[in-house]
Amino acid sequence: MTQERKVSGRGTKYVVVWWMAQRPCVAVFDHEVSAEAAANVRNGVVITISGRDLRVDGVVDWYRRDEAGHPMPAEWRDLEGFIHTHWLRQADASEAEA
DSSP: OOOOOOOSSSSSSEEEEEEEEEEEEEEEEEEEEHHHHEEEEEEOOEEEOOOOOOOOOEEEEEEOOTTSEEEEEOOEEHHHOHHHHOOOOOOOOHHHHH
């Protein structure tokens, strides 16, 4: 299961991706300067997105894998406040039966 994080409103959003302790982290910013500052101190990547009803459905790390070999989710961070927990992947019905 991926955590759905809706990016609401109009205008441009800035997604910052960086790695910390060999784990990918991601945050969404409303302001370009804030995003650039966060990326600068973390050697991160800034992705500029715009549009209406845009959603970030998931960010996964294809380097890190779980016991079953599935890519691990990135950690959501809100650098302007609350820090989100890890995403948890739910097993498909076929995996749950096994």
